[in-house]
Amino acid sequence: MLFPLYWMVNVSLQSGGGAVATPWFPAAPSLDGYVRAFNDQGHNLVTSLVVSLGSVVLSLVIAAPAAYALAQFRIRWATWVLFGVLITQMIPGIVVANALYSAFSDLGLLNSIPGLILADSTAGVPFAIIVMRAFMGSIPPSIVEAARVDGAGQLRAFVSVVLPMSRNALITAGLFTFLFAWGDFLFALTLTTTEDVRPVTLGLYQYIGTYVSDWSPIMATAVLSSLPAIVLLLVAQRYVAAGVTGGAVK
Amino acid sequence: MSTRADAGTLASASGAAARQSRDGGATPPSRDGRSGRSSARTKARIAELAFLVPALVYLVLFFGYPVVKNVLMGFQEYTTKTFFTGEAPFVGLDNYSAVLSSSLFDKALLNTVLFTAGSILGQFVLGLAIAVFFRRSFPLNNVLRALLLLPWLVPLIASAAVWRWILDTDYGALNRFLGALPFVDGNPAWLTSTSLALIAVIGVNIWLGIPFNATILYGGLQEIPEELYEAGALDGATGWRAFRHITWPLLRPVVTVVLVLGVVYTLKVLDIILGLTNGGPANSTQTIATYSYFTSFKEFDFGQGAALGNVLVLLSLLFAVIYLRLNRKAVDE
Numbered sequence: 001m002l003f004p005l006y007w008m009v010n011v012s013l014q015s016g017g018g019a020v021a022t023p024w025f026p027a028a029p030s031l032d033g034y035v036r037a038f039n040d041q042g043h044n045l046v047t048s049l050v051v052s053l054g055s056v057v058l059s060l061v062i063a064a065p066a067a068y069a070l071a072q073f074r075i076r077w078a079t080w081v082l083f084g085v086l087i088t089q090m091i092p093g094i095v096v097a098n099a100l101y102s103a104f105s106d107l108g109l110l111n112s113i114p115g116l117i118l119a120d121s122t123a124g125v126p127f128a129i130i131v132m133r134a135f136m137g138s139i140p141p142s143i144v145e146a147a148r149v150d151g152a153g154q155l156r157a158f159v160s161v162v163l164p165m166s167r168n169a170l171i172t173a174g175l176f177t178f179l180f181a182w183g184d185f186l187f188a189l190t191l192t193t194t195e196d197v198r199p200v201t202l203g204l205y206q207y208i209g210t211y212v213s214d215w216s217p218i219m220a221t222a223v224l225s226s227l228p229a230i231v232l233l234l235v236a237q238r239y240v241a242a243g244v245t246g247g248a249v250k
Numbered sequence: 251m252s253t254r255a256d257a258g259t260l261a262s263a264s265g266a267a268a269r270q271s272r273d274g275g276a277t278p279p280s281r282d283g284r285s286g287r288s289s290a291r292t293k294a295r296i297a298e299l300a301f302l303v304p305a306l307v308y309l310v311l312f313f314g315y316p317v318v319k320n321v322l323m324g325f326q327e328y329t330t331k332t333f334f335t336g337e338a339p340f341v342g343l344d345n346y347s348a349v350l351s352s353s354l355f356d357k358a359l360l361n362t363v364l365f366t367a368g369s370i371l372g373q374f375v376l377g378l379a380i381a382v383f384f385r386r387s388f389p390l391n392n393v394l395r396a397l398l399l400l401p402w403l404v405p406l407i408a409s410a411a412v413w414r415w416i417l418d419t420d421y422g423a424l425n426r427f428l429g430a431l432p433f434v435d436g437n438p439a440w441l442t443s444t445s446l447a448l449i450a451v452i453g454v455n456i457w458l459g460i461p462f463n464a465t466i467l468y469g470g471l472q473e474i475p476e477e478l479y480e481a482g483a484l485d486g487a488t489g490w491r492a493f494r495h496i497t498w499p500l501l502r503p504v505v506t507v508v509l510v511l512g513v514v515y516t517l518k519v520l521d522i523i524l525g526l527t528n529g530g531p532a533n534s535t536q537t538i539a540t541y542s543y544f545t546s547f548k549e550f551d552f553g554q555g556a557a558l559g560n561v562l563v564l565l566s567l568l569f570a571v572i573y574l575r576l577n578r579k580a581v582d583e
Contacts, residue, residue, distance in 0.1 A: 005400055007423055008412045066305030073298045088313045090566050092518035094542050095559040098552060099316035105333060122312045129305060154297045183405035185521040190547055201407045208411050215415050222408035229403040
């Protein structure tokens with residue numbers, strides 16, 4: 001299962017080995033591949049980072065209030081909204097891209113960071129709504145009521161009571177939203193055509209599309225493109241696991 | 251999108267169904283008279299709806315609009331010209347007849363079916379085996395389970411890049427390994443021969459899908475109470491019999507969700523195929539999804555691309571409905 005990942009790291013550390021058999025172990029590790037990867041793809045990595053972070057912010061801002069409303073307010077058609085959210089998972093990205101291309105073209109959003117953020121959030125928003133709704137459903141209404149009795153408005157109660165309590169759910173949703181946007185390939189492929197705005201996934205695709213004479217920079221890019229995800233997961237793991245309401249109701 | 255969206259979606263979807271919106275004490279107690287009360291209530295109601303509006307707007311713009319637009323585009327002559335003239339004349343069913351009668355469509359449909367069925371079968375069987383394996387406790391269980399997730403976190407296109415080099419005919423790791431075995435001769439051209447490319451692509455997709463299947467199924471297995479196995483063991487149900495009569499029936503709801511989501515996600519896979527073979531050689535790995543992509547974004551015939559996209563949507567809806575139907579019956583009985 002893990003061999004391909006080992007191979008990725010191994011090849012990325014081999015020094016300028018042309019298209020010949022790569023040694024099984026990086027006996028003489030070299031960072032040449034990484035240097036070239038940074039030179040060629042550094043800009044794309046930054047683009048990916050900006051787009052992914054933007055997508056996290058946008059998704060959470062849109063999804064958190066909706067998740068709260070669906071979990072706690074008495075809305076008769078809430079089930080339908082939720083059903084709609086689940087149905088969105090069945091819509092292929094290519095269908096979304098097909099329609100967005102012409103719309104983005106009219107709106108001047110092709111080859112733009114905001115355009116990519118909006119499109120990449122199509123994975124994050126529904127997911128974040130579902131994850132956070134499940135969590136927010138377990139917040140006892142009495143806590144919010146207490147805040148309301150103290151004179152806080154609906155929004156105030158949400159921001160100062162619900163959101164802090166939902167920290168772990170927010171982190172979980174944010175983490176996955178980041179991963180979706182970071183790994184996005186389809187929207188990068190269809191909605192960007194110039195080099196100015198090009199996420200690293202597309203950079204990698206174009207790397208392997210050309211005649212390959214040296215795999216080490218390619219694998220170095222692959223490693224670099226995998227790192228944020230792995231680091232994030234390691235860092236955020238404890239938030240994801242911990243239960244939060246436990247300490248709030250006494 | 252890959253299957254990585256599913257884990258959380260799935261885990262919470264089951265919980266979501268059980269939990270309905272509760273009386274959240276949303277309307278504040280009003281201190282005014284009757285008319286004051288109703289206007290305060292309306293106000294509170296509007297304040298509540300304001301929480302949902304951004305999400306509804308987003309969903310309509312980025313899912314509702316594309317679906318409607320694709321249905322329309324499917325009936326339109328929508329090409330590069332459209333971007334200059336702004337005209338997209340309606341042409342009835344021309345796009346569909348053009349697409350469905352093309353020789354590539356049959357091939358793409360067959361490939362889609364083979365790709366989906368092969369991927370799901372492999373992912374599910376191997377994922378289940380791994381999930382069952384991790385059920386018993388042994389040292390490093392947790393660490394290994396976490397490591398197993400790693401392939402899931404790597405961007406799909408990065409995985410595709412690695413596999414491309416592993417499967418390389420002349421210098422790839424796989425063929426070098428096979429070459430070292432005594433009973434293998436020849437250098438299989440995994441990604442460049444028309445007879446092997448689809449198999450190779452399916453193999454890689456299975457590898458990608460195992461973590462998802464194993465994780466969800468492992469979660470499902472954890473829910474099955476240990477006592478059942480103890481009781482079963484007293485009646486002589488161990489090993490395979492225990493699996494057939496205890497594990498499998500109780501795991502069924504989770505299995506359903508894993509399979510339905512798996513198929514829905516596999517039908518639309520694009521990254522892996524484009525990254526590994528670009529649909530080639532000679533269209534031997536072209537699926538409806540990649541065909542739709544090439545039609546829209548390489549040939550710039552958005553009308554026909556939309557028609558293909560709509561076929562894809564119909565396929566996944568059809569599958570989901572049929573499968574849920576069958577399964578409901580099986581559960582009811």
